[in-house]
Amino acid sequence: MVHKTHLFIIIFLLMVSVAFTQNSSDKVTLSSLIPTLEKTYDIKFSYSDTDIKNIFIEQPKKKLLIEELLTFLNEKTFLQFKTLDNRYVTVSFLNKSISICGTILESESLIPFVLASVKVNGYNLGTTTNNEGIFYLKNVPVNAMLSISFISFKTKVIAAKELFSNSSCKQLFLEEETEQLSEITMPRFLTSGLQKSADGSVVLNTEKFGILPGLIEPDILQTIKILPGIESVNESISTINIRGGTNDQNLILWDGIKMYHAGHFFGLISAYNPYLTKKVAVTKNGTSSAFSDGVSSTINMETSNRITNTFSGGGGFNLLSADAFLQVPIKDNLEVHVSARRSFTDLINTPTYTNYFSRSFQDNSISSNSINNAESNFYFYDYSFKVLYDLNYKHAIRTNFIYIKNSLDYKEKYAFNNTIIEEDSDLKQENLGANITWNANWNAKFSTNLSAFFSDYKINSSDYNRDTDQFQTQLNNVLETEVKLNSTYEFTDDLHFKNGLVFNEIGITNTTTVNAPTFSKIVKNVLLKSAFYSEIEYQKKNTFARFGVRSNYFHKFQKLLIEPRINIRQKLNSEFSLKLEGEFKNQTTAQKIDFEDNFLGIEKRRWILSDDEKTPIIKSKQASFGLEYSKNKFYIDITGFYKKVNGITAANQGFYNNTQTFNSIGNYDVKGIEFLVNKQTEIMSTWVSYTYSKNNYTFDVFNPQTFSNSLDISHSLSAAFNYNVTENLKVSFGGVLRSGKPYSKPIEGNETIQNGNRTIVNYNNPNQERLANFFRIDLSGSYDFNFSEAVKSTIRIGFTNLTDKKNTIDSYYVVDNSNTNNVRRVDNFSLPFTPNLSFRVNF
Incomplete structure (x- = not known):
């Protein structure tokens, strides 16, 4: 009975693993999917590399009609796919703005940031993260860049379209900004908890x-x-x-x-x-x-x-x-x-x-004498x-x-x-x-x-x-x-440039009385x-x-x-x-x-x-x-x-x-x-x-x-x-x-x-x-x-x-x-x- 139970668990885990592998492999970059679609459907896409960069999309599960394929692509992206004739398809922005979301985490502890700043560069648009480190933004220009910052952490700059998603919010990680310490070159030095920095410290x-x-x-x-x-x-x-x-x-x-x-x-x-x-x-x-x-x-x-x-x-x-x-x-x-x-x-x-x-x-004044009674x-x-x-x-x-x-x-x-x-x-x-x-x-x-x-x-x-x-x-x-x-x-x-001013006063007193x-x-x-x-x-x-x-x-x-x-x-x-x-x-x-x-x-x-x-x-x-x-x-x-x-x-x-x-x-x-x-x-x-x-x-x-x-x-x-x-x-x-x-x-x-x-x-x-x-x-x-x-x-x-x-x-x-x-x-x-x-x- 025990062996059958173990065998069932193993089979179940293998099935889950296979299913997970299949699901994760369905999502690919649009730039890698387009050549496959061109061969499969005998069509030609006209697009800008910049427009489709860093866009992920699920693969069609079966072969579709051309009209069904274009509908599928339009639904899964913020782009517009349109046929000029039966062979050529143009790719352009359907909307000038998109909705985005993200989850901001600390790079080491993975603790979510609360009230981290998310700002759309060049626009009067921004927000902060909630208690779970998540933020949402609507009507973001598709070509905009975002600056994500938190006090004492390095500011992260990312393209808005990388955060476009129809499902989960992408995880983003902020690294601590420590003025005196440079990048860690050895994360484990001698024992865990000891690290070596690029500046030798x-x-x-x-x-x-x-x-x-x-x-x-x-x-x-x-x-x-x-x-x-x-x-x-x-x-x-x-x-x-x-x-x-x-x-x-x-x-x-x-x-x-x-x-x-x-x-x-x-x-x-x-x-x-x-x-x-x-x-x-x-x-x-x-x-x-x-x-x-x-x-x-x-x-x-x-x-x-x-x-x-x-x-x-x-x-x-x-x-x-x-x-x-x-x-x-x-x-x-x-x-x-x-x-x-x-x-x-x-x-x-x-x-x-x-x-x-x-x-x-x-080595005190007492140690050289024969002590009869001492209380400390x-x-x-x-x-x-x-x-x-x-x-x-x-x-x-x-x-x-x-x-x-x-x-x-x-x-x-x-x-x-x-x-x-x-x-x-x-x-x-x-x-x-x-x-x-x-x-x-x-x-x-x-x-x-x-x-x-x-x-x-x-x-x-x-x-x-x-x-x-x-x-x-x-x-x-x-x-x-x-x-x-x-x-x-x-x-x-x-390249960082640092300057500083310091004003310091120190006083030392030595007193002896008898x-x-x-x-x-x-x-x-x-x-x-x-x-x-x-x-x-x-x-x-x-x-x-x-x-x-x-x-x-x-x-x-x-x-x-x-x-x-x-x-x-x-x-x-x-x-x-x-x-x-x-x-x-x-x-x-x-x-x-x-x-x-x-x-x-x-x-x-x-x-x-x-x-x-x-x-x-x-x-x-x-x-x-x-x-x-x-x-x-x-x-x-x-x-x-x-x-x-x-x-x-x-x-x-x-x-x-x-x-x-x-x-x-x-x-x-x-x-x-x-x-x-x-x-x-x-x-x-x-x-x-x-x-x-x-x-x-x-x-x-x-x-x-x-x-x-x-x-x-x-x-x-x-x-x-x-x-x-x-x-x-x-x-x-x-x-x-x-x-x-x-x-x-x-x-x-x-x-x-x-x-x-x-x-x-x-x-x-x-x-x-x-x-x-x-x-x-x-x-x-x-x-x-x-x-x-x-x-x-x-x-x-x-x-x-x-x-x-x-x-x-x-x-x-x-x-x-x-x-x-x-x-x-x-x-x-x-x-x-x-x-x-x-x-x-x-x-």
Whole structure:
């Protein structure tokens, strides 16, 4: 009985398939049908190729009389078929106007557009789409062209007669218009959700994120660390080093807001919720002239900019925090997106939290003492919301808000010189940002974007010693505002011309106060900048080229900087491509690292502002040249690069040596090669990445003047293997092996010296030693299942440092009179074996 049922189903499906094939084959282009009719009926049609172009018609099911054939053709088209005699048939327009319809969908998600604009070019005629994305128009001139547009999407131009139909409405697809991103050349790069753009940037699409070794969610900044040339010498995403640059040389943007805070848990996880962040683009070189700052890279995060008119959302948790997000339609043209995340580390101690806490606080002022009693209260949270309002199909307003916070309260008792000391410590780190944007499509070729943002970063700490009744506070505050006007003119679909004006003001305050003895220090600087930029972008078939220039004027210094930018990618054939990138950039902010005066020994970095004297404007010059090979999902990328950055100071490099507090201005230059090979199949993706680089400082105050950069990772090798066990079950396994970072040792036999009333470590020449190689293996797994057709779930598990290798990531020395040489080496170690788990539900 079972076999008969299966046989019946198969026969039924075959019949349906045959019927469908026959029905679909009945409809052909009129231009291909006419020659057949001429032979069958021995007649000759007289027509214009333009008139019958893109007209589809059903084939007559049987041979008809000539009069019946002409009646059939007249009914099925908007043309007039008329015989001059028994042999010749003229074809002309029966009506000067036709009725048309269409369905407008987003190209990726296939979500219908609501209130998309449909305009008949050259006529006072148009409409908008309904809730299903469908539009209808009557009395449209048959030779007219239509422009279909929606804010933030590319305008589509189509002939009206292509939309003439006696049955269903033709589907039309709009592609998202993203100014900073060029055409995607690799839709799947390493893993699903990673894409490669024609301009060389790598795009993370969090909605389509696959799986990576050790990760249990699309952590934005953790993910980009798998890319060649991107390292973190101490595992922290707060200190990402791109092509040898310091972390403060990365421009981080969230929906156009410049952010000064990158990580929760002092850098072990990203501070940005990935589930409302739709796209992240990482650009190492050849940056658009629309961007300034970030002499090493630009990390541009964008949330969804589209009103979906659909209530959706999701939520989940891992072993550190829980989060949720919602997209709530209010009206057809008004929608709100909300996300929130909070740790439960102040309530529950999980194995993940224990390892993260030990890793974060191993190098504070407490760790060197014998603790008798300690009580900590640490938590973090972030939330954001976005209001999307479409005034009409040409104008849209977007408003964004984000808030990030880390909070630590620490109470301790420890023994020092046989005395029990009680101390209360408090540390709060937060970044608030807001942005408003007005997008306007004035016509099919010209659009503008007017935006303004506000960013407020604070790190505030206090330390109270009960025994000495000494209370100390520290504050670092960055306040930045910016107004930006951008315009884009499309000469053709392939040639775009962009211009912009920027007005920016930034103020930075550093405050330190002590009550006993009374001491107060306040340093505040403000800088006003304005800029004009212009660039032209050409992209057609095998060529991508972008040329730009940015002029920056610093009002306080009365200084003008001109920065050219270039980005070219040329396909030589279907397999090989060449790419050339170059740029000049500048930035006026940097992070000073002060080991003597820090935030509880945890956060040593304070933002400072250029004064063009002791702290100059940092300037970079960078060039890179590469070759790409792609065939049958096998991809090879080899890129050589050179970068030189001037205007760095010894104070913001984190040196452990005798001259770390000297006011010395220097530079670093880094040159290297990045190599990546990636092979993909339907169920597997594997890759190997290798970077070789040589990174050197030059400072006049040091001896020798040129020496290894503290971020000099000469060799870095990583490999990974992703495998789809089933459609729903995926695993990812990978590891990294890289050189140890340079560090400095004291002079043997003369380890300490007197500096006034203080004894300090007498360091040898800087960065002459290297730590042992870093090695780590990670594993993760993912399983998808659905509670219903609308509710989808994912459970993921990740293991960091499977072998539990004790990697030394930093070393320095402190004075310790109990040792024979009066110094003691302090080592910082990477995360030990650490498990994590996440569960998510989306609807």
